[in-house]
Amino acid sequence: MSDLKAQIVAQLNLQHVKPEDIGDDMPLFAEGLGLDSIDALELIVLLQQEYKLKLNNAEEGPKVFRTVRTMAEYIKSHQA
Amino acid sequence: MKAYIRSAAIVAPQDGSAGTPLLRQVLTYTGNRLTCAEPDYNQFIDPRAIRRMSRIIKMGTAAAMQCLQLADVQMPGAITMGTAYGCLEDTGVFMKRMVEQHEEMLTPTSFIQSTHNTISAQIALQLQCHAYNNTFVHRGFSFESALLDAKMLLEEGQKQVLTGAADEITPYSFSILQRFGLYKTDPGNNIDLYNRPGKGTMAGEGAAFFLLDSSDHPGNYxxxxxxxxxxxxxxxxxxxxxxxxxxxxxxxxxxxxxxxxxxxxxxxxxxxxxxxxxxxxxxxxxxxxxxxxxxxxxxxxxxxxxxxxxxxxxxxxxxxxxxxxxxxxxxxxxxxxxxxxxxxxxxxxxx
Structure with missing residues (x-):
């Protein structure tokens, strides 16, 4: 998960956030890390670029991108 | 209807600080390119928003915010601005990725921010200003068109209009314009520009914003x-x-x-x-x-x-x-x- 956090910080250019500042279960959007809808698109691109994963069902987005842990679980379960 | 300049601010190759006399210290540049002396953007822009902004967006937004701060005005009645080149840096990033990544997996930020009206939109976002907002892309008349629009808005009853312009030069645009023969090839500095007659000039860039006001206030410029x-x-x-x-x-x-x-x-x-x-x-x-x-x-x-x-x-x-x-x-x-x-x-x- 630490690699994933570093990728998120780099992709979103979170200048004042260190990867270790992001808790495994911290919400990525709204009151958590404060990401917005443009960041959601950037995260979709990150999954494609780094893990060759395409999020086919847009309705899955809120569930997949809830926290770093849910993202990691999605990657793990789809990378067989 | 009079159009008073209530405040004015720049991000330019010269220091535009309002607290010191105009051009007390002049910055010199050698070669054929002048680049902006950029301020600490955290003074003027929400740090959470800065992370996504390219240089021209930061320059324009900072000049606009500083302009409003100087006038002590929180919300203008309208925003107009001019830019000829728009957001070149993000355009370059997006097009480079289009080529390199065969039009696949393109990041949205550089695409969204490659449009010419990104700067005025970012200013509106920072202010949460839902008023009239227009960007003019009229080559060498871009700023004049924005200023004309601002004056017409005042004539139609607007009290305060934020108007300005921004253009940047990037390594790509500089090399292309240099190939067109726009810039001097001899070494020299900007202070001696008028003593070096010949073909071409020095490349420049900058952002400037003005708060136009329909009424007289102490301190109007x-x-x-x-x-x-x-x-x-x-x-x-x-x-x-x-x-x-x-x-x-x-x-x-x-x-x-x-x-x-x-x-x-x-x-x-x-x-x-x-x-x-x-x-x-x-x-x-x-x-x-x-x-x-x-x-x-x-x-x-x-x-x-x-x-x-x-x-x-x-x-x-x-x-x-x-x-x-x-x-x-x-x-x-x-x-x-x-x-x-x-x-x-x-x-x-x-x-």
């Missing part, structure tokens, strides 16, 4: 009395006609102008127009240039307006111009042309 543009004049006589008719429309004679600000940029062919015009119409007037301070770019006239407004507010001609201060500093005429194609006149009056 100047009044924008007139604005006129003309495109590809047939010859020097047509230029003279445009200038004299513009003055007449404002009930002025050439002798009523205290200071002439011209867009001389060191390019011999373009500067000849200013020299002939000055000799024919304004032989007695004190004339100064401004492009040795900011370089040449399509919205450089916004820098000239900022500079002229500060001169009128401070009633002092900075020493860098090396001219004797006129006895009176009431009326300033700015005459600029971009590439001898887009010609503009702006008439300012002291408050």
């Amino acid at each position: 100047a009044i924008v009395d007139g604005l006129h543009t003309f495109y590809k004049p047939a010859g020097i006589e047509t230029i003279w006609e445009n200038i004299t008719q513009f003055l007449a429309a404002n009930e002025l004679q050439p002798g009523d102008i205290d200071l002439l600000v011209t867009g001389r940029n060191g390019d011999a062919a373009g500067d000849k127009i200013y020299a002939e015009m000055q000799e024919a119409i304004f032989p007695e007037q004190v004339a100064i240039g401004f492009k040795f301070l900011c370089g040449e770019y399509p919205t450089a006239s916004a820098f000239a307006l900022w500079m002229a407004a500060r001169i009128l507010k401070e009633q002092q001609l900075p020493a860098v111009f090396g001219v004797t201060q006129p006895a009176s500093l009431r009326r300033v005429l700015i005459y600029n042309h971009y590439e001898q194609i887009h010609h503009s006149l702006m008439l300012l009056r002291a408050c």
